[in-house]
Amino acid sequence: MEIQDPRLRLLLRQADKIADAGKRAAAEQMYRQIIEENREVAQAWLGLGQVVADPTEKERALEKAVQLEPEYPEAARALALLRGEPIPKWAQEPEPEIEEVVEEVLVEEPQTAVSTGSRQTVSALGDEEDEELFCYRHPDRSTALRCYNCGKPICMSCTNKTPVGYICPDCIREKEAVFFNATTLDYLVGPLVSLLLSLPAGWLVVRFTLGGGFFLFIILFFIGGMVGRFIGQFSKRAVGGRRGRYLPHLTVAMLILGTAVWLLPFILAIFIGGLSTLFAFLGPGIFLFAAGGALFSYMK
Ligand SMILES: [Zn+2]
Ligand SMILES: [Zn+2]
Known part of the structure; x- marks a missing residue:
């Protein structure tokens, strides 16, 4: 009928x-x-x-x-x-x-x-654009929009604007699930690899930059970038190239930790030796800034 x-x-x-x-x-x-x-x-x-x-x-x-x-x-x-x-x-x-x-x-x-x-x-759902559409999540809300990915009608408050068009929440979740494919194990392995590599790197940096001059800081900046990429390559390979929403943050946190442990004696030294000891943190700080940035963008 x-x-x-x-x-x-x-x-x-x-x-x-x-x-x-x-x-x-x-x-x-x-x-x-x-x-x-x-x-x-x-x-x-x-x-x-x-x-x-x-x-x-x-x-x-x-x-x-x-x-x-x-x-x-x-x-x-x-x-x-x-x-x-x-x-x-x-x-x-x-x-x-x-x-x-x-x-x-x-x-x-x-x-x-x-x-x-x-x-x-x-x-x-076809080419009946002359028909009134209703949001698939709010059957009582009339709308003129469709999800560009699946074609379902969606209302303004349900949509997300992307450069290619409006997209529905279901499709966003789907796309994110495809993009962030890291497993729980990856969240252990990736940061662990980062920590294991950061410990010796951090030790070297702390050991050899004490009392360094301006020239050394410039070098540290470039070395930091290289080390960050290096740690990123290994961590990325360790997690099978998968991406996790918080993997970049965690690997960078491990890098900071791997360097900071060697600075602990200097933190104590601040209390004894006064503020001039703060100078010891300058080299490692520059190193972490450069390495952290490189590592973060590599893990993204
Ligand atoms: Zn959709
Ligand atoms: Zn809606």
Whole structure:
């Protein structure tokens, strides 16, 4: 049966999607809304019958769907299954060849998909830009935006603007999961490698920069950058090249730790020898600044 009202057609499609996603309560509410506006929509009765929990109501809804549309295989099938009766031959699920299915989905227009009541093709959110769209997370909010990645309609408060267009929260999570693929073990191994390499490097720096002059500080700056990249290469290889949101921070923290432990005696010396000892921190500080920056950008 053809649903004339485009808004109801869209509502039905969204209800089916929500039901497919397993959100029964939300889907039930939407099917009821459709039925309230038009009691003749067999697909809505079928949908309601599939999501409602109460068995009496389930049967009543499925009966209504069959009554409205006697040759509605999905409804007949659902009702027979509920009653434990054999499924009539005409209503049995067709098992078309896979090639045929692909062709069907490609050829089928979204409009005919709805009119045949076929649940499988409902996801074909198509080229009906003239229809009113509703945010897939807020079915009551009308919107003109779609996620550029998956095409779902989204409202302004759900979107995130990216250089390529608006994107929905689901797709952002998906993309982040692909981008940040580090395992828990990586979070141990990466920083550990960084610490093991930073300890000798830090020792050398602290040992040889005491009382250094201006020239030494310049050299330290360049050496720091090289050491940072070097530690980054090893740490990155140790975690199999994977990325973690906080891996750069942690490896840099280990670099600082690996250098700072050698400075502990000097921290004590400040109390004894006075502020002139602070000079001892200048070389290591320059080294850490350069090495930390290089390491961080390498691990990103
Ligand atoms: Zn999306
Ligand atoms: Zn929304």
